[in-house]
Amino acid sequence: MIIIENCAVATVDAAGTEYADGHLVLDEGRIVAVGPGHAGRYHRSVRRVDGTGCLATPGLVNTHHHLYQWATRGLAQQENLFGWLTTLYPVWAGLDAETVAATTAAGLGWLALSGCTTSTDHHYVHPAGAGDLMAAQVAAAGEVGLRFHPCRGSMDLGASRGGLPPDHVVETIDDALAGTADAIDRFHDPAADAMVRVAVAPCSPFSVSPELMTEAAKLARSAGVRLHTHLAETVEEEHYCRTEHGCTPVEYAEQLGWLGDDVWLAHGVHLDDAAVDRLAGTGTGVAHCPSSNARLGAGTARVRDLLDRGVPVGLGVDGPASQEAGQLGAELRQALYAARLRGGPAALTAREALALGTVGGARCLGRAAELGSLEVGKLADVALWRLDGLGHAGIDDPVAALVLGPPAPLELLLVGGRPVVERAELRTVDERDLVRRGRRAHRALLRKARR
Structure with missing residues (x-):
């Protein structure tokens, strides 16, 4: 049992309940009490955490990422999305299981240090002979200790068929569907306290054929898993969809069965009123990635309009090659x-x-009953932010201090009650080892690309 007390608490429940001086009690991986004042006496072995000067919030949830891109940060700095992709696809063609393991561990470790307890990953580059990339990712996530939602991505529409990626980095439809089904069979856990859940995630309208999009949606729904893809990120994508399919990206997604309350879309930047209404009417979610959209000059999503219409909206860091900071905590301020x-x-x-x-x-992610707020019965995924340093001095509102102030160090980050970060240091993995592995992966991938 863990008791956190003497801290401000922002529960983020439906009522917006907050305590200026409150406590949390965590037991067997779940929240068993939350309220004002001290927790009182318990007659069992208890770890008490003094949260003086801190704010407790739910652990942050990252709804869109490409962890393999940790190895290609800082490249194609002045390109829009299409130019950025065509520059980097040939580099990513050299991915292998060792590189993916290193980048997944580094990226998730860095996310943990920014308050993230649950992260997705959208991995859509599967070069022939690269090894078991999904297994490498799941093992690395287990090492770091975050809840992980790997999205088995795919591309089958190479340049010779009018798509954006080069032919040598795409799969056949059969291989993509078989790889996706295998990932679900091996790694998806539907349990309420699952550490790993798999989603089906063809990449985008300009890299995936209508046939693969349609069959992937059927596969996901037959397996009872969620669907994820990029949509409406750039004006170039809008032009592509109108030219190739005679409709907007959201209209195209609807034609293919890709709207629904089991779907969340990455970006959703270029949406007209009709598109916003269709997302709202179908319960389709949006992963808002403000820093990546700014880095690539893609535009600014209509978050206020989406929220006002009831669309589920989460935050995404996106790949660290288009958002080199790679931190989820900082995205709170960027979104605002x-x-x-x-x-x-x-x-x-x-x-x-x-x-x-x-x-x-x-x-x-379909986990609002388990994650995302500090309420009795929910999973014990908690971020305890230290706000009593110089950078936050004089900001009396702790939520404003967290969101508007400088990045707050973590006093404690718990996933299912297990410490992942303590006093701003990773406890599950050696950060220096992550640095070494990340650098090695970066150098090896660039060497391959120069051959």
């Missing part, structure tokens, strides 16, 4: 800033930004 640049100073509050990064993400 992006919304206000689009809609003015009242477009998004600090508490709404925190909700995007917690319960909003849990809704996108």
Whole structure:
């Protein structure tokens, strides 16, 4: 049993309950009490954590990422999405299981240090002979200790058939579907406290054929897993869909069976009113990636409009090759800033930004009953942020301090009650080893690309 007390608590429940001086009690991986004041006496072995100067929130939920891109950060710095992809596809063609294991561990370790307890990953590059990439990812996630939602991605529409990726990095439809089914069979866990859940995730309209999109949706629904893809990220994609398919990206997705309450879409930047209404009417979620959208000059998502219409919206870091900072905690502030640049100073509050990064993400992943808020019965995934340092001095509102202030160090990060970060240091893995492995993966991948 773990008791956290003497801290501010932002539960992010439906009522927005907060305590200026509160406590949490965690037992057997779940929250068993949350409230004001001290926790009281317990007659069992208890670890008590003094949270003086701290704010407790739900652990953050990352709804979109490409962890393999850790090995290609800092490249194609002035390109839009299509130019960035065509520059990097030949480099990613050299991926193998060792590189994917190293980048997954490094990326998840860094996410943990920014308050993330649950992360997706969208891996869609499967070069021939690369080895068991999904197994490498799942093992690395287990090593770091985060809840992991690997999305088995795929591409079958190479350049010779009008797609964007080169032919040598795409799969056949049969291979893509077989690899996806295998990932579900081996790794998906439907249990409420699951550490690994698999989603079906063909990459995008410009790299996947309609046939693969349609068959992948059928596979996902027959297996009872969620669906994920990129959609409406750039004006170039909008033009591609209108030229190739005679419709908008959202209309195209609907034609293929890719809208529904079991679907969440990455980005959703270029949406007209009809598209927003269709997402709302079908319960389709959106992974908002403000820093990546800014890095690539893709635009600013209509987050206020999406929220007002009831669309589930979570936050995503996106791949570290288009968002080199790679931190989820910082995306709270970026989401607030992006919304206000689009809609003015009242477009998004600090508490709404925190909700995007917690319960909003849990809704996108279909886990709002288990994650995303500090409520009795939910999983003990908790971030305890230290806000009593110089950088936050004088900001009396702890949620505003977290969202608007500088990155807050973590006093404690728990996943199912297990410490992953303590006093701003990883406890499950050696950070220095992650650095070494990440550098080695980066150098090896670039060497392959130069051959």
